[in-house]
Amino acid sequence: MVRRPKIVVEPPGPKARELIEIDRQYLSPALTRTAPLVGYEAEGVWVRDPDGNEYLDFGSGIAVTNVGHRHPRVVETVKREVDRLIFVNSCDFYTIPQVHLAKKLTEITPGSFKKRVFFVNSGTEAVECGIKATRYYTQRYYFVGFINGFHGRTMGSLAFTTTSPAARRRFQPMMPGVVHAPYPYCYRCPLGHKEGYPECGLACLDYLENEILGHVAPPDEVAGILFEPVQGAGGYIVPPAEWVRGLRKIADEHGIVLMDDEVQAGMGRTGRWWAIEHFGVEPDVVLISKAIAAGFPFGACVAKAEILEWGPGAHENTLGGNPVLASVALTVIDIIEKEGLLENARKVGEHMIKRLKEMQERHEIIGDVRGIGLMVGVEFVKDRRTKEPATKERGKIVQEAFKKGLLLLGAGKSSLRLAPPLVITEEEADVGLDILEETIKEVAGS
Ligand SMILES: Cc1ncc(COP(=O)(O)O)c(C=O)c1O
Known part of the structure; x- marks a missing residue:
């Protein structure tokens, strides 16, 4: 029954x-x-x-x-780890689970290049870390975000978030330098193309290339393109693969960092570890949170090694990479694999x-x-x-x-x-x- x-x-x-x-x-x-x-x-x-x-x-x-809620192996991990060590702060010291998790994340994220990891406590913080690392690495000013995208509520991530006016009203100035391009919400094309994809010829990608990068943000001054591989809060909108591949091409042509926000779409939700894998694209930065620790506050920014090779003190937090939660994340990954x-x-x-x-x-x-x-x-x-x-x-x-x-x-x-x-x-x-x-x-x- x-x-x-x-x-x-x-x-x-x-x-x-x-x-x-x-x-x-x-x-x-x-x-x-x-x-x-x-x-x-x-x-x-x-x-x-x-x-x-x-x-x-x-x-x-x-x-x-x-x-699933309270998976028995998650519960067992928490009990076991809490009995041993609850906290040692990672800006000053080291813990065992954090190291293992960082290695594992570099293995399961797209791309066989060398990567590095920075741990955080939430999705918005993963995004903040990605933005900061990208700006530090490129030393460029502009970022491209997308209409109807959601990336969090702190002043950096909020600068990209455009799901509703309520999220933005009375919060300016946010982080400057973010320009927004249309996302391929093909059921309601933001550019008004009635015929839809592929008849539109991916007009939204042309708009990004010719209007945004051609008039607003010179591409050699653009640090990163931050996008959701499937828009989440905006309505679970799946873009055409060709559009995602187009972003990769634009980023490659101009030395722009391609930042993949997998906070909602990642950790197996779409039937692959990361939604971007459906489009055959390898991003430079992957932002992770939500499901990674089964409900505990945790997250990570995983990037091509050179992007996260900023100097000591450039970026830190107190609670990021908590050893109990890093162990939970390892268990979550193992459950997804084994089950x-x-x-x-x-x-x-x-x-x-x-x-x-x-x-x-x-x-x-x-x-x-x-x-x-x-x-x-x-x-x-x-x-x-x-x-x-x-x-x-x-x-x-x-x-x-x-x-x-x-x-x-x-x-x-x-x-x-x-x-x-x-x-x-x-x-x-x-x-x-x-x-x-x-x-x-x-x-x-x-
Ligand atoms: C794609 C995406 N990025 C970032 C965030 C922000 O995550 P958090 O609410 O943990 O700050 C969310 C939250 O829904 C999200 O869906």
Whole structure:
């Protein structure tokens, strides 16, 4: 018998409501809060609230719990390591797991060239490290980012983040020197090409080359191009391989560093270690966080050795590379390898996309289905011809599915990002997809 979500009291139940009330009084309302879930217990693909409701997790805490919640080997690693050593700071001293992890990361990231690693505590910090190292190495001023991209919220990474005005309003000046080019969001071409790829001839790449580099940022003054190999917060948007290869070519021609933000798309989510591998491109810098330590704050910037060969004191942090979390990261990598999670992400992802495309035939509100592996986007529209975003309806779908025990996350103006843990089975994915379709039917009346 395949397990299903269990709703014993309409959420939020009394215990959850009490807690949310206290949260309202004390926590900053800057957090958007998708649904009134109070996480209490979890394992694998299941999360329980304090009222006894059990939810199927289709979001993995934004692509974090790739090996599943509280994988027994992760729990065992934490207990073992905490019993031995919790902390020695890495700016001044050395620890064993950090060294092993750095070596392993250089082996599993693309490119057989010599690499170096810098450890951090979050995605935004991985990006900051990449930006700083790139500027230091090239001694150039400009960076290219992309419209609708998300790279974090600190002043350097935020300078690249353009998913919504709310993220940027009242925060200028951010780090100067960042110019934005259109991303190949082909379902809604930012350059207005109705015919789409490949008929457009990759106009967005031409725009970057001829308009941005031709008029705004002279290419010999551009330090780096920072991009997501699949846009995450922007709506799980997969670019054409030719575009990614085009970025590599432009970078090579002008001595620009190609910076691959794998914070959300990496660690096996797309069925390969790194999403960029689907496009046959080797970046110069890879930025990693989220799933690397199964929910603990951790991250890394992995780069061609020369880019991270800045002098002592050029960049440091106190908590980066914590030995317990570095051990967890080694365990996470081993789980992904030993349990065949890349293969499972590919298999279940294909199954989900196939089923969602069938659903699209039944429900006018589904404008687009896209994705790679278990990074699957579903975009809702009010009208397939005008493509008017069905933002309210998307919100309602998230809320109503939650009441039925399915955890969904939104992305972009009117998309869902389906990103279950990579351990999910086809049967569990079907349970979630059945709930999703039932909810779409109710909300859209289709
Ligand atoms: C692609 C990408 N880069 C960077 C970040 C920032 O990571 P963090 O929230 O850990 O700072 C995110 C977070 O969602 C992300 O999706």
